[in-house]
Structure formats: C-alpha cells, structure tokens
Amino acid sequence: MIDKDKETKQHLSIYLAKDPSSLDSTTLKIESAKPPIEFKLENIESAVLYIKKDPPKHSPSWTKLFTSRPELPEGAFGESSTVGAVLAIRHCGEKFILTFGSGFHLLQGEHIERDFGLRVTLNSVDPDKLRSLDKASYDHNPLNSRTQSTREVDIFDLHIDSETEMLYAVTGTSTVKCFGSQVTGRDALTLTVSTNLDGLAEILREALFRYRQKLPENFEWVDNVSRVRDSATCQILDLELDDVLDKQDFSRLWLGEPEVVDWENQVGYSFDMWPRTPRHVVLEISDLQDYLTTKALPFTVNSLHTVGVHINNSDYKEIKSWSAYRCLYAEVSVGGEEYILRNGLWYKIDKNFASKIDQSLSDLKSYEHPLPIYSFDTEGEYNENASKLDTSYHLMDKKNIHIGGIYDKIEFCDLVKDWKDFIHVKYYRSSSTLSHLFAQGCVSAEIFIRDQEFREKVNNKLPAGLKLADAQKMPDARLYQVIYAIATDKQIPQDLPFFAKVTLKNSIKSLRALGYSVKISKIDVDPAVRLKKKIKPKNKP
Incomplete structure (x- = not known):
C-alpha cells in the first residue's frame, strides 16, 4: 500500500496544440532535442518524448516519472538539474504537449492554443477560493500586474475590474479530484498531482472536457474583451484594415497617442524629423495619408509599421515617438464580430458586452x-x-x-x-x-x-x-x-x-x-x- 504522505507529486504543465494533426516538427523545436522516444501508455493514441540536448549533471526528480519505463534508454536524461523535455501526446482527437523542466524552450509558441490553461482553470476552481491572478488593463494607462493573497478569497477580493481589465492567469483551489488540490492556468494548465504516465489519460480527458465548457457565471465577464492572440486571425484583421485604408473609409479610424503624454512640453507632431517637415497641432489620419502620398508610400499596414509619429518640443526636437500603427485606433467588423485595434494590439469585443455599454x-x-x-x-x-x-x-x-x-x-x-x-x-x-x-x-x-x-x-x-x-x-x-x-x-x-x-x-x-x-x-x-x-x-x- 502506498503511503499518501510520502507519495511523489508530479508537476505537470499541459499545453494544447492549435492543430491536432500538426507534426511534432511544427509544434516543437525538435532540432534542439535528442532523437524521440515513443511510449505506449494506457488509453493514449500516441506519446513521444523529446529531451533537450546536452544536459549537465544531477537529474531532477521529475525524470523519475519516465525512468521506470522500459522504453527509456539508460542515461537518456544525463545528470542535469536543468535538463528539459516535452511529451507530445495524441488523445481524444487532440494533441497535448507536456513540458518538464526547461522543456518549454522547445515549444513553438505560435502553434500553441492561447489561454487553454486559463479556461480549464476557471472551470475547475472554487470561485471563492482563489490565491492569485495576473491581469492587464486596457484603459487609458495599460498595465500588467499580479495580485495574490495569503488566504483563499474570491476574484474581486484580488482587485480586478471586470470591465477595464483582462484576466490572463489564475491560481485557486481545485474542485477536480484528478487535478490535485490546486490548479493554475494561463496558456498552460499547471498541476501538481500524484500520478504515473498511465494516469495521464484521465487528466487530459478531463482538461479537454473543461476547456470546451462554457465559463461559469462567476467568470462569464472574462470574455467581454479578449486579446486576439492567434497570429493568423491578426493577419486577417490586418488585411481587413488594409481594405478599409484602401477605400479611404475613415469613419471608424482615428489617429491618436497610444498613451498619455505631457501636453505642456510639446508643440505638435510630425511623421519624420526633417527640418522642413510639417508639424501638426493635432494628429489627424488625413495628415498621415498626405504624408504617405508625398513619400510615394501606399496607405497600408506595412507602411504604418515603418512610419513614425514624433512628438516635437518647442525647439522641434523629438520628445517621444511611436510607429503609426501603434497610433492607429480602428474598429472593424469581420464575420459578424467586432474587433478593435489599440496600441498595436487587436481585441475582440463580446456582442452582449458592447450592447450593455451602449x-x-x-x-x-x-x-x-x-x-x-x-x-x-x-x-x-x-x-x-x-x-x-x-x-x-x-x-x-x-x-x-x-x-x-x-x-x-x-x-x-x-x-x-x-x-x-x-x-x-x-x-x-x-x-x-x-x-x-x-x-x-x-x-x-x-x-x-x-x-x-x-x-x-x-x-x-x-x-x-x-x-x-x-x-x-x-x-x-x-x-x-x-x-x-x-x-x-x-x-x-x-x-x-x-x-x-x-x-x-x-x-x-x-x-x-x-x-x-x-x-x-x-x-x-x-x-x-x-x-x-x-x-x-x-x-x-
């Protein structure tokens, strides 16, 4: 019989691949890993382990999860406390990637499902027993911050404004037995559990089930405004913006400072710092369009990334500058959904939330x-x-x-x-x-x-x-x-x-x-x- 008090806990960081059919060479930097090792696990379609190359000495405790298996060659992990590995698993029609140690360096981030861990966690915690959260504001003064408590509290005791701040990580008491006592979620679902490799099937199945669930009422506001993290979607939105710029339809476009500035020390703006360049009292998108025309540049997203907006002082010296793309505020509709470009980032607005504000x-x-x-x-x-x-x-x-x-x-x-x-x-x-x-x-x-x-x-x-x-x-x-x-x-x-x-x-x-x-x-x-x-x-x- 296993002594529960002495039972080894395993720290798991679980990611979900965007494309279930993607090759490991797409989701992982396999060139930085040793040859793959296949495992046969209960109720798992396939499992492949990749270990980072050139580990130094002293293997960490998590390697024991694998060393008892016959598939693993002796000395595969070397003797390093900084060794890293990833386990790529196909299960329930999806592809999961578990990272160990420094193995997260092997991830190809753009092919990982963003906020997977956050959504699983929000569907797996007691809303009155949270310990910490990471948040980002999207109002006039963008900030990233973390709040945490020494005792279990509800989410609003951790000081988050559901209408002006985005939640992107949370830790709390687990309500799911196979997830252990505490769960943390951001892009990855992070657990500390008593299990072996054959026990992963149940954990992954439960995580997928909770990822697909609707958020509980306590956390529905999380979807009010969500940053678009998928690079393909951002590219589509930039293409849509290109169409709007080409049509010169400025009804939902504005040009303005992406952050609060000191008006007392500036006289205007310019799109470069040459001596005879016009200085503008206020930022207007039509002035930017005129500048691009004089420089024989197309009015496109690419041009906005390369052209600067410069704040001038009374001596016509630059105080501060941003790319024109960061200064563009745009609202576009794609597929019946509303998106906002602000400070160079795309956001998706929940329909019900927008109606409520209006x-x-x-x-x-x-x-x-x-x-x-x-x-x-x-x-x-x-x-x-x-x-x-x-x-x-x-x-x-x-x-x-x-x-x-x-x-x-x-x-x-x-x-x-x-x-x-x-x-x-x-x-x-x-x-x-x-x-x-x-x-x-x-x-x-x-x-x-x-x-x-x-x-x-x-x-x-x-x-x-x-x-x-x-x-x-x-x-x-x-x-x-x-x-x-x-x-x-x-x-x-x-x-x-x-x-x-x-x-x-x-x-x-x-x-x-x-x-x-x-x-x-x-x-x-x-x-x-x-x-x-x-x-x-x-x-x-």
Missing part, C-alpha cells in the same frame, strides 16, 4: 449651455478664451491642487460655471485622452465631496463670489453637475471609441452614486484648426 449611455443628457467653438491650438487657450467671452465661466485650468498621497496633484476642472457646473474640456485626439478625461473628472469630483483639505484649497483659488460659505462642511453633490465637454466632429457618446465608452460609463456610475448629475457637451471644431501646421524656420539648425 445601453448604459443611452440616458446621458447634453449640457444645456452650448460652449464656444474650438478654434485654438491648445486646450489652455480655449479655456481662457471661454472664460473671457462669458463671465459666468470661471477659469480653473492649470490650477492644480496638491494634497499629497496618490492624488498629489489634481486639476479640479477646467471651467466652473455659476459655481455648480464643473466642466472638463478635452480636444478629442484618441481613446486614451478621453479615458483619462473621464477618469480625472470622476476623481476630482469625488475628492471634492470627501476631502476637506481639497475643498479648502479649491476655495482659495476661487473669487469671492464663488467661494464656499463653509469649506469644512461636506457639500451636497446633488447641487452640482459634472460636465464632460469634448471638441470633436463626431457624434457623442455614440461615436466614441469603445474603451473610452467603458471608462465614461464607469465614471458616470461612480458620480451618480455620490449624487452628482453628469452631462456631456459636444464642442464644435473650427475647420481651420485641422488645417494648421507649424514649419520649422529655415534659419534654425
């Missing part, structure tokens, strides 16, 4: 006071002019409030009207700038209600007629409105980029919960603003 914005009302036309180079100039044209608008732009902590420097708003409307102004450049606008408006309004020090400092920047009678007293948010004023030719909020809509929806929800009224204002743009260019003078070096 529905949540359907009752957003327009601001009752029209703002003046946008005819300036910068938002600062626009805000100053608006306050001069109408004395009911008080200028708050650039009057930052310092209170310390995570919100060390906050701009209360750009304009205050009648000391009840807090107006935030933004010229529409990209999804990232709008998402930043919505988030900033929400944060400043929340702190105004909750933080006495912040209110007192805001009060100090107001003229006598607008000051709060008692800044120490918590104000009633129901007496105020937060206005998001966007300078654009598009219809808002209908034509806003999808990720900006998500941030707007969440900001409205938070502001209304505090008691604020939230409205949106469309600022018309002077056509001359789009035509303005700045040229570096000839006499400058």
